[in-house]
Amino acid sequence: MSVMQAASDAVAAPATTAPAGRRRRPRLLWxxxxxxxxxxxxIGAWYYISYGVLSQSRRFLLPPPDQIxxxxxxxxxxxxxLMRGLGLTTEVALLGLAIAIVVGVGAAVLMSQAKWLELSLYPWAVILQTIPILALVPLIALWLGFGFESRxxxxxxxxxFPIIANTLFGLQSADAGMRDLFRLHGAGRATVLFKLMFPAGLPAMFAGFRISAGLSVIGALVGDLFFKQxxxxxxxxIDxxxxxxxxxxxxxxVILASLLGIAVFVFFGWLGRQVVGKWYQAGRG
Structure with a gap:
């Protein structure tokens, strides 16, 4: 009876794997x-507006995609x-994003280590976020001129700000019971930070990185528009x-600038899945 059961299982095994492969196709299509x-x-609406709504004399307002x-x-x-402009905008956006990540993560780590530091620094980060950047542009021009540094x-x-806010939230989201367990075993601040708080905060940190990735491209374009030297x-x-x-x-x-923002956003989404996935899989192992 056992031999017959094994044979029937062997025959039935390929049949169970085939539907799984077929199920992946509808999910991918979906x-x-x-x-x-x-x-x-x-694209269809674009063509309709260009040729059906706008007259030929006003078609310059929205030229059809093939003409673009x-x-x-x-x-x-x-x-x-366009390629030279894309190169410069990419350089400003990526370098600015890298500096923002270093400064933002560093500030969030400091605030996560002491409540008085959070109460002292976080309100100023909020104020910096709420001040319209266009109001600071003339001051930046006076201080640094109209070149690469100002952009x-x-x-x-x-x-x-999104990096500071999301990183601080992620670091503070570590389980309180695990913090007590670490302290009970005599773990220092560095051990708690790197072995508990950072693993807990990585998803929120990369969410902030993705948000700031798009904002960095906007910042590079805004700097271009106002510092025209x-x-x-x-x-x-564009101007x-x-x-x-x-x-x-x-x-x-405009299309190139949008594609740059999408590319940076997608890259940080992919990087977040790689880093966070490996980190948590290692922790489960």
């Missing part, structure tokens, strides 16, 4: 088809200018194309 469908609707690709990206001279500072100021980034190009009514080139620059 994740891909909705955004692709929305994208198709947007042809004029904005197809012209070698314009494409070269970088604007980028850091815009991207800083030096090499032109995408922000300067120049706007003033010349070169809307195809302007939309191409």
């Amino acid at each position: 994740r891909v088809l909705p955004p692709v469908g929305v994208f198709a609707l947007i 690709i042809e004029v904005g990206f197809g012209d070698p001279k314009n494409f070269d200018a 970088l500072l604007v980028c850091v100021l815009i991207a800083l 030096g090499k032109p980034g995408l922000g300067i190009l 120049v194309y706007r003033s010349r009514l070169q809307t195809e080139q302007m939309y191409a620059a």
Whole structure:
């Protein structure tokens, strides 16, 4: 009887694995088809507005996508200018984000170690977030001029607060019972920080990194728009194309800036899944 049972199990085993493979395909389609469908609707509405709503004399307000690709990206001279602008904007955004991560995580760690530090520093971080960055631009220009450093500072100021807030929340979310257990075994502050608080805070920290990743691109564009000296980034190009009514080139620059923000956001989402997943899997092991 046992031999017959084993044989029947061996025959039935492949049948149980096949439906699992088939189930992955509908799930993948379910994740891909909705955004692709929305994208198709947007492109369709775009063409309808360009050709059905706007007259030919006003079509420059929203040129159709094929003209944007042809004029904005197809012209070698314009494409070269866009790539150089993208390079500078990417440099400012990534460097500003890196500085914001170092400063933000460092400030959150300090505030998590002493309540009086949190009460002293966190209100100023909130005030810095609530001050309109455009009100600080003239002061930054007076202090640092209109070059690369001013653009970088604007980028850091815009991207800083979400990192501080999310990192502090994550570090403080460590289980109180585990803190008591660590202290009971004589663990020091550094041990509690790196072996308890950081593992507990990583999901919130990477959520802050993803938010600030998009904000860093916005900061780089804002810095370009207001500090118009030096090499032109995408922000300067957008403003120049706007003033010349070169809307195809302007939309191409806007699309590149959007793709840069999406790429940085997706990268930090992927990095967060890798780091957080490995950290927690190691902890479970």
